[in-house]
Amino acid sequence: MFAEIIVDIKISCENQCFDYEIPTNLVSFLKKGMGVIVPFGTKNNYRLGYVLNIKKQSSFATKQIVEILTRTLFINDELFLIADKMLETPFVTKTIVYKTIIPFVFLFSYKKKVNIQQENLVPSEIKIYLQKKKYHLSLKDPLFDNPLFKQLIKQQSLQIMNIIQAKNKPKKSFLYSLQLENLQNSNLTTKEKNFIQQFQKQLKNYNTKKELLKFASSHIINKLLQKKILNKTKQNIVEPSTNLSPFIWEWFPDIPLTVLQNYIWKQINCTFCQTYLLVYEEYKDKMAIYLKLIVENIKQKKQTLILLPEIILIQPLVTCIKKILPNLKIAVLHHKLNNESYLEQNEQIKNQQVHLVIGSRSAIFVPFHQLGGIIIDEEHDESLIEKEKTPFYDTRELAQVRAVFHHIPLILTSRTPSLESVYQIQKKKYQLLLFPVTPKISNIQLIDMKEELKKGNFEPFSDILFQNLKKAIKNKQKTLLFINAKGFSSFLLCSLCSYVFKCRRCQQNMTWFLHKNILKCRFCHHTENFSKKCFRCQQTSIRAVSFGIEYIEKILKEKFFSAKIIRLDSDTIRNNKKYEKILTIFRQKDIDILLGTEMIAKNLTIPSIYLVGIITADILLNTPTFKASEKTFQLLTKITKYNNYSNPIVIQSYNTQHYALQTILNYDLKTFYQKALQERKLSQNPPFWFVSKILISHNNFFKSSQIATNIKEHLRNYHKQEIKVFGPSVTNIKKKNNLYRFLLILKYKEWPLNLNFITEKKLQQDAYLLFDRFANII
DNA sequence: AGCACGCCGACT
DNA sequence: GTCGGCGTGCTC
Numbered sequence: 001m002f003a004e005i006i007v008d009i010k011i012s013c014e015n016q017c018f019d020y021e022i023p024t025n026l027v028s029f030l031k032k033g034m035g036v037i038v039p040f041g042t043k044n045n046y047r048l049g050y051v052l053n054i055k056k057q058s059s060f061a062t063k064q065i066v067e068i069l070t071r072t073l074f075i076n077d078e079l080f081l082i083a084d085k086m087l088e089t090p091f092v093t094k095t096i097v098y099k100t101i102i103p104f105v106f107l108f109s110y111k112k113k114v115n116i117q118q119e120n121l122v123p124s125e126i127k128i129y130l131q132k133k134k135y136h137l138s139l140k141d142p143l144f145d146n147p148l149f150k151q152l153i154k155q156q157s158l159q160i161m162n163i164i165q166a167k168n169k170p171k172k173s174f175l176y177s178l179q180l181e182n183l184q185n186s187n188l189t190t191k192e193k194n195f196i197q198q199f200q201k202q203l204k205n206y207n208t209k210k211e212l213l214k215f216a217s218s219h220i221i222n223k224l225l226q227k228k229i230l231n232k233t234k235q236n237i238v239e240p241s242t243n244l245s246p247f248i249w250e251w252f253p254d255i256p257l258t259v260l261q262n263y264i265w266k267q268i269n270c271t272f273c274q275t276y277l278l279v280y281e282e283y284k285d286k287m288a289i290y291l292k293l294i295v296e297n298i299k300q301k302k303q304t305l306i307l308l309p310e311i312i313l314i315q316p317l318v319t320c321i322k323k324i325l326p327n328l329k330i331a332v333l334h335h336k337l338n339n340e341s342y343l344e345q346n347e348q349i350k351n352q353q354v355h356l357v358i359g360s361r362s363a364i365f366v367p368f369h370q371l372g373g374i375i376i377d378e379e380h381d382e383s384l385i386e387k388e389k390t391p392f393y394d395t396r397e398l399a400q401v402r403a404v405f406h407h408i409p410l411i412l413t414s415r416t417p418s419l420e421s422v423y424q425i426q427k428k429k430y431q432l433l434l435f436p437v438t439p440k441i442s443n444i445q446l447i448d449m450k451e452e453l454k455k456g457n458f459e460p461f462s463d464i465l466f467q468n469l470k471k472a473i474k475n476k477q478k479t480l481l482f483i484n485a486k487g488f489s490s491f492l493l494c495s496l497c498s499y500v501f502k503c504r505r506c507q508q509n510m511t512w513f514l515h516k517n518i519l520k521c522r523f524c525h526h527t528e529n530f531s532k533k534c535f536r537c538q539q540t541s542i543r544a545v546s547f548g549i550e551y552i553e554k555i556l557k558e559k560f561f562s563a564k565i566i567r568l569d570s571d572t573i574r575n576n577k578k579y580e581k582i583l584t585i586f587r588q589k590d591i592d593i594l595l596g597t598e599m600i601a602k603n604l605t606i607p608s609i610y611l612v613g614i615i616t617a618d619i620l621l622n623t624p625t626f627k628a629s630e631k632t633f634q635l636l637t638k639i640t641k642y643n644n645y646s647n648p649i650v651i652q653s654y655n656t657q658h659y660a661l662q663t664i665l666n667y668d669l670k671t672f673y674q675k676a677l678q679e680r681k682l683s684q685n686p687p688f689w690f691v692s693k694i695l696i697s698h699n700n701f702f703k704s705s706q707i708a709t710n711i712k713e714h715l716r717n718y719h720k721q722e723i724k725v726f727g728p729s730v731t732n733i734k735k736k737n738n739l740y741r742f743l744l745i746l747k748y749k750e751w752p753l754n755l756n757f758i759t760e761k762k763l764q765q766d767a768y769l770l771f772d773r774f775a776n777i778i
Numbered sequence: 779a780g781c782a783c784g785c786c787g788a789c790t
Numbered sequence: 791g792t793c794g795g796c797g798t799g800c801t802c
Contacts, residue, residue, distance in 0.1 A: 005802080009779055018802035041801050042781055060802045110779080139779075 004053035019061040035069035088752035118157040174232040175206040302372025309381035333359035379412035416634040423687035477610035488514040489544030494534035496541040568596035609643040617653040625776040626685040629660040693775040697739040698767040708742040
């Protein structure tokens with residue numbers, strides 16, 4: 001018998017699986033999905049591998065599997081199904097797929113064990129160094145660069161062995177205690193003295209760093225460590241994951257539902273695989289259904305999985321659920337966790353120590369014992385699609401695979417569902433759960449900025465928005481202003497020689513950032529210093545034709561110099577903590593205006609807002625993608641919700657007749673979806689057609705162009721019926737990592753798409769191919 | 779990852 | 791003529 005194995009080697013050799021013979025004593029034990037140790041390469045170093053398949057014949061196998069790692073499966077049947085789904089995408093390789101779905105790979109590390117063969121030949125400094133490292137060296141240990149050390153290995157005075165080691169060693173941490181005898185002969189600052197007092201009063205003799213940080217900053221703690229007043233001692237903390245306490249399925253109170261919520265809930269069949277689209281208007285309705293599902297699953301001793309598009313949304317949801325079900329055990333998983341916490345959470349889920357898992361898209365790969373239901377929140381959000389690294393995948397699609405496997409419901413939730421999902425309702429693939437939309441007495445004022453121009457108002461604010469702003473500031477009421485343009489201006493023109501500032505690399509308009517005083521290309525991130533002089537005629541005659549968030553900030557400061565303004569965009573924020581901090585400041589302090597880009601729409605609630613202003617909705621409407629109207633509608637729905645429709649909302653646009661804006665006025669979901677779907681059908685775009693692109697990268701410009709043309713020709717000759725091809729065109733980012741990138745755009749009606757002929761006929765030659773199923777381009 | 783192989787420049 | 795540096799390609 002033979003096994004098909006992916007070996008844990010660098011991703012660069014990603015296409016192959018390796019065949020190994022299964023030794024007779026292991027044949028009855030070895031199963032598909034297990035981890036094994038195999039000899040690999042000329043030196044037969046031991047490497048870790050995962051069994052993908054067991055077969056009777058192999059024309060390649062020359063070596064035997066050494067041993068089985070553990071009896072538990074690393075990849076179970078369910079994960080194999082998910083992998084198969086991901087492998088439907090052309091050019092995606094098995095290795096890269098399995099590496100994304102089993103983060104357990106991190107469990108192991110490769111080390112070199114050094115045995116001294118000839119004591120007398122090894123110099124003492126090397127001996128001491130080895131002793132310090134306990135004769136285990138990491139692969140990149142500097143000692144391997146030492147010429148003497150190299151020679152000792154060559155002459156076999158030292159023997160090197162490869163070992164595979166489990167990575168989840170017990171976490172090391174330190175305990176801190178006071179050394180009062182050192183207190184007398186040292187000068188202390190008042191802050192340090194205060195801290196020591198606090199320590200004596202409120203803390204135990206030994207404390208973790210976390211406890212100390214409640215009373216002092218890490219700076220002070222470090223200072224005191226230097227002065228030897230604080231002492232730290234090592235301590236091995238017992239991992240919570242090693243404590244396999246049996247899970248108790250406690251009793252949880254029933255969730256009371258309103259008549260309407262109950263009506264919706266009754267339509268969900270918990271023992272049947274069905275995708276539901278839950279369209280809600282009020283947050284509390286959605287939460288009621290979520291909580292009900294969680295509690296019902298617990299009654300059946302099953303776990304629930306909730307997926308969110310953004311990491312920042314996780315904590316608020318956890319808090320909200322804990323408020324109602326304080327005893328609920330929740331695991332949080334997302335792609336920014338470090339390996340240790342990821343493994344810890346994973347263990348807990350596997351050992352049935354949590355009722356609920358909340359995570360971002362990557363949590364879709366978490367193995368469950370008894371999964372009772374999957375919820376995907378904000379299902380329209382594009383962040384649910386992984387597009388940062390291959391393999392690209394749509395979380396909703398993979399969730400469906402899991403739902404089928406477990407025979408459980410999959411609930412997609414949104415106030416403004418994606419057009420794809422609405423289309424699935426029409427095709428009767430999904431079931432609609434609709435909280436009836438209540439018609440509103442609209443407070444939204446849609447301002448035609450063309451009229452303002454005619455009146456002679458060239459400011460970014462219309463009269464009405466300006467008056468409302470004035471009133472809000474006077475009455476100390478909070479305002480939210482939204483503009484979807486970064487920087488100061490994204491269109492700079494020399495008024496003397498009509499030179500337009502374009503990116504040297506990709507010929508797109510450069511955006512001027514006022515504070516950093518740079519020009520930056522929003523496509524390839526090429527950055528240049530900006531001297532406010534025209535590159536061509538060297539005159540200071542630059543005119544900003546369009547305006548961005550920095551421009552608005554400047555105007556606001558000029559017009560309302562007493563107002564306190566806080567800005568929130570991806571340039572002022574580096575991480576989620578900063579995001580929360582800005583929102584907290586806005587909530588607590590007397591900030592008048594919150595000015596933000598698309599980022600402000602990521603959060604759930606920004607309370608106590610009086611006025612909502614949207615400056616130029618056109619920027620959204622005119623982004624070059626077929627998703628423009630959908631995105632506009634979704635974003636504006638979210639932003640206009642912030643003041644609960646009870647207070648003034650002003651939307652400014654040059655194109656007031658666009659259906660996405662007209663339907664926003666009275667929150668007319670039905671008309672919007674009707675018109676948007678019609679538009680997509682006419683333009684042959686999703687959900688009626690699949691739009692994808694093939695990216696061809698090669699370090700030779702002509703060769704990559706040639707390959708692109710060859711692929712196109714082949715598609716035209718043999719697949720003219722099913723696939724429309726556009727291109728090849730050079731991408732915006734012309735040159736990245738010294739690779740020239742060409743792209744072909746494909747439109748087709750059937751998925752999965754079989755493009756095997758490209759790799760079979762080696763049309764790609766030595767170019768790198770990437771298939772992007774979720775292309776947003778027109 | 780880690781090793782072999784091959785090409786090229788520098789030095790016996 | 792050979793030694794070693796680095797770039798490339800293969801490992802069941």
